[in-house]
Amino acid sequence: MSIGNVRVRYAPSPTGYPHIGNIRTALFNWLFARHSGGKFIVRIEDTDQSRKVEGAVEQILESLRWLGLDWDEGPEIGGAFVPYFQSERLDLYRGYAEQLVQNGHAYRCYCSSERLAQMRTEMAERKESVRTYDRHCRDLSAGEQSKLRAQGIVPVIRFKVPLDGQTTFHDLIRGDITFDNAELDDLVLLKSDGYPTYHLANIVDDHSMEISHVMRADEWLSSTPRHVLLYAAFGWTPPLYAHLPMILGPDKSKLSKRHGATALLDYRDEGYLPEVIFNFLALLGWSLDDKTDVIGREDLVKHFSLERISRTAAVFDIKKLQWMNGFYIRQLDPARLAERALPYFEKQLPSEVKRPLDVGYVSQVVTLQQERAKTLCEFPQNSAFFFMEDLEYPKDLLLKGGMTGEKARELLSATALRLDSVTAFDVTSLESVLRSLAEQMSVKTGDLFGLLRVVVTGRTAAPPLFETMAVVGRERCLKRVRAAVQRLSDSPTR
RNA sequence: GGCGCAUUCGUCUAGCUGGCCUAGGACACCUCCCUCUCAAGGAGGAGAUCGAGGGUUCGAAUCCCUCAUGCGCUACCA
Numbered sequence: 001m002s003i004g005n006v007r008v009r010y011a012p013s014p015t016g017y018p019h020i021g022n023i024r025t026a027l028f029n030w031l032f033a034r035h036s037g038g039k040f041i042v043r044i045e046d047t048d049q050s051r052k053v054e055g056a057v058e059q060i061l062e063s064l065r066w067l068g069l070d071w072d073e074g075p076e077i078g079g080a081f082v083p084y085f086q087s088e089r090l091d092l093y094r095g096y097a098e099q100l101v102q103n104g105h106a107y108r109c110y111c112s113s114e115r116l117a118q119m120r121t122e123m124a125e126r127k128e129s130v131r132t133y134d135r136h137c138r139d140l141s142a143g144e145q146s147k148l149r150a151q152g153i154v155p156v157i158r159f160k161v162p163l164d165g166q167t168t169f170h171d172l173i174r175g176d177i178t179f180d181n182a183e184l185d186d187l188v189l190l191k192s193d194g195y196p197t198y199h200l201a202n203i204v205d206d207h208s209m210e211i212s213h214v215m216r217a218d219e220w221l222s223s224t225p226r227h228v229l230l231y232a233a234f235g236w237t238p239p240l241y242a243h244l245p246m247i248l249g250p251d252k253s254k255l256s257k258r259h260g261a262t263a264l265l266d267y268r269d270e271g272y273l274p275e276v277i278f279n280f281l282a283l284l285g286w287s288l289d290d291k292t293d294v295i296g297r298e299d300l301v302k303h304f305s306l307e308r309i310s311r312t313a314a315v316f317d318i319k320k321l322q323w324m325n326g327f328y329i330r331q332l333d334p335a336r337l338a339e340r341a342l343p344y345f346e347k348q349l350p351s352e353v354k355r356p357l358d359v360g361y362v363s364q365v366v367t368l369q370q371e372r373a374k375t376l377c378e379f380p381q382n383s384a385f386f387f388m389e390d391l392e393y394p395k396d397l398l399l400k401g402g403m404t405g406e407k408a409r410e411l412l413s414a415t416a417l418r419l420d421s422v423t424a425f426d427v428t429s430l431e432s433v434l435r436s437l438a439e440q441m442s443v444k445t446g447d448l449f450g451l452l453r454v455v456v457t458g459r460t461a462a463p464p465l466f467e468t469m470a471v472v473g474r475e476r477c478l479k480r481v482r483a484a485v486q487r488l489s490d491s492p493t494r
Numbered sequence: 495g496g497c498g499c500a501u502u503c504g505u506c507u508a509g510c511u512g513g514c515c516u517a518g519g520a521c522a523c524c525u526c527c528c529u530c531u532c533a534a535g536g537a538g539g540a541g542a543u544c545g546a547g548g549g550u551u552c553g554a555a556u557c558c559c560u561c562a563u564g565c566g567c568u569a570c571c572a
Contacts, residue, residue: 323521
């Protein structure tokens with residue numbers, strides 16, 4: 001396969017929202033296409049009417065867009081092999097299925113699902129090793145068939161798998177893999193509702209769309225010999241295969257909804273940066289060398305290769321993702337970061353905060369929180385006090401570390417005086433004024449600053465005090481100090 | 495049950511054309527430093543006898559065999 005002719009595809013089925021593992025497959029395909037100057041195609045495999053989920057296609061495309069995985073052919077943009085929805089290509093599959101029946105590679109099966117279920121139960125009870133279709137209809141005569149059809153039974157079309165021999169194919173990641181044909185069953189190609197199964201539609205489309213490499217999750221490895229046999233039955237050359245390691249949950253089982261937020265877009269909602277997900281996912285099953293963790297999209301495109309894809313399934317570690325997200329956040333230009341965080345502020349700040357927010361002000365806040373945030377959501381979560389008028393917090397936060405109510409009141413009253421009179425309400429002035437106050441009142445700076453932090457922010461952990469106060473502003477700081485004095489006076493302290 | 499794939503620190507991984515590996519990096523964890531809190535940052539630490547057992551070899555994480563374990567598939571789902 002010459003390098004310019006790479007055509008790979010991401011072929012999701014719209015049965016739900018694409019999760020992390022699924023999108024990682026899309027990412028690897030995209031990376032491979034971009035690296036080799038080939039085409040990245042999106043094809044929607046909507047052949048299961050019963051599992052179709054409303055809005056899933058939009059979610060899939062939205063997920064790709066969010067990560068910046070642009071496609072060269074597919075939904076919305078079309079391409080030379082239109083249409084890219086399998087539900088719109090039904091005639092094609094029927095024709096090919098029929099062709100296989102004609103040339104003896106497939107046959108009609110009239111077995112009811114009840115009979116099939118019973119057959120499987122019996123096989124299991126007898127502990128038979130091969131629990132597959134018993135090929136009941138494989139050699140039905142024309143007469144028997146028309147009798148069955150007269151009863152109104154709509155048949156399916158099954159592939160006539162060779163009874164013996166072996167099928168070997170080469171996997172770019174795992175090497176040669178061999179299966180005994182006897183292990184394979186006569187899979188259904190065309191369902192009774194006229195829709196193809198994955199197996200038929202997949203190979204018909206991969207062939208007709210001239211797909212060069214099939215890169216898909218490891219879970220497909222077992223069905224690959226059937227696909228190879230199908231290609232042979234049609235007289236086609238199969239594509240090159242590369243089965244990707246799967247992504248597992250913390251319990252090491254196939255990643256699913258059980259594992260919490262696994263839908264890609266959930267990560268967007270939780271404040272993760274798309275470039276981080278991109279970076280992180282690329283490293284789940286692929287590595288550049290022994291030390292590279294942070295790597296941008298351009299370098300990924302430049303260096304991506306099939307050879308460096310791992311064979312082992314990987315556990316998705318949210319902790320490392322969080323670290324990486326925080327790392328990227330810290331690297332971002334503050335102004336740019338503020339823009340990106342703004343929607344999260346708009347959405348998450350308490351409703352009493354007036355909208356729209358002032359971008360300049362948000363930017364100041366973001367600058368102070370930048371090195372403390374792991375996700376974009378943490379900005380508004382930890383910054384409400386910058387936007388509120390009045391604060392609410394447990395009173396005993398004021399009496400930390402042996403601080404008495406009286407002492408606190410005394411300190412705060414003195415502070416109010418200083419804040420009121422300080423000429424410039426900026427970091428330098430505040431620091432010098434408050435440090436000297438601490439000294440004068442013979443209290444440790446940590447105690448004074450800690451107290452003030454609670455008063456001004458309502459919490460014990462916040463950005464540096466003077467910076468924070470400067471942003472909150474003289475008026476609100478004074479108001480908060482006075483409110484605290486009032487609170488301390490309301491009920492006598494012990 | 496059958497078949498297939500896989501097996502290096504808790505996790506992601508490097509190393510796997512055998513010696514540079516007394517196995518490297520990152521996250522997480524612990525300690526110390528910095529420090530007005532929280533972070534961030536800096537410096538350290540602990541953590542894998544390379545799934546187990548046999549070989550081959552002067553020498554194996556790296557090659558061979560057996561076993562074990564995990565995962566996947568075993569649908570008119572993809």
